[in-house]
Amino acid sequence: xxxxxxxxxxxxxxxxxxxxxxxxxxxxxxxxxxxxxxxxxxxxxxxxxxxxxxxxxxxxxxxxxxxxxxxxxxxxxxxxxxxxxxxxxxxxxxxxxxxxxxxxxxxxxxxxxxxxxxxxxxxxxxxxxxxxxxxxxxxxxxxxxxxxxxxxxxxxxxxxxxxxxxxxxxxxxxxxxxxxxxxxxxxxxxxxxxxxxxxxxxxxxxxxxxxxxxxx
Numbered sequence: 001x002x003x004x005x006x007x008x009x010x011x012x013x014x015x016x017x018x019x020x021x022x023x024x025x026x027x028x029x030x031x032x033x034x035x036x037x038x039x040x041x042x043x044x045x046x047x048x049x050x051x052x053x054x055x056x057x058x059x060x061x062x063x064x065x066x067x068x069x070x071x072x073x074x075x076x077x078x079x080x081x082x083x084x085x086x087x088x089x090x091x092x093x094x095x096x097x098x099x100x101x102x103x104x105x106x107x108x109x110x111x112x113x114x115x116x117x118x119x120x121x122x123x124x125x126x127x128x129x130x131x132x133x134x135x136x137x138x139x140x141x142x143x144x145x146x147x148x149x150x151x152x153x154x155x156x157x158x159x160x161x162x163x164x165x166x167x168x169x170x171x172x173x174x175x176x177x178x179x180x181x182x183x184x185x186x187x188x189x190x191x192x193x194x195x196x197x198x199x200x201x202x203x204x205x206x207x208x209x210x211x212x213x214x215x216x
Contacts, residue, residue, distance in 0.1 A: 094214035
């Protein structure tokens, strides 16, 4: 049971330069944390013009201490690249994911995937709606993890081991329209579980990622 970090760069003119100046140190930290499994996944959030505007980081190491340690080491957090940071307890769904790109793999020149942040409703019936279709949702995404459509997915929690409040999924769709088409058939959409959805483009950095939970 780890945490997810959703972070956004500043919107001022100096923001791209700050990111570029800290990028190599950022990648060094990610390589160290990915190599020993403390960081399960990390990826930039891309604006429509392809510019990096933030980051999604999912820690494999459990606990608040690991979260604080990561944020203390992360150059993007310490050097003013990230101007707004949201963290939340997160549980990676155990599915037969394909391996993430390893060092030496080419970096795509543009967007290849979409990050989906989906918040459940806040009404009293929201937990029951999720529970009612959860098995159908998991049955749908399991083969998609195996074929690479779903790179990673899991649940946003209100506390470690607590109630599910939403989801994060990273899928192999290179447009918002493609991502919305993928979502349209999901039981969490047809069952009105996901009530607020935000999309960002992304592409992956090759790092010494460890296998995700459930990966073959």
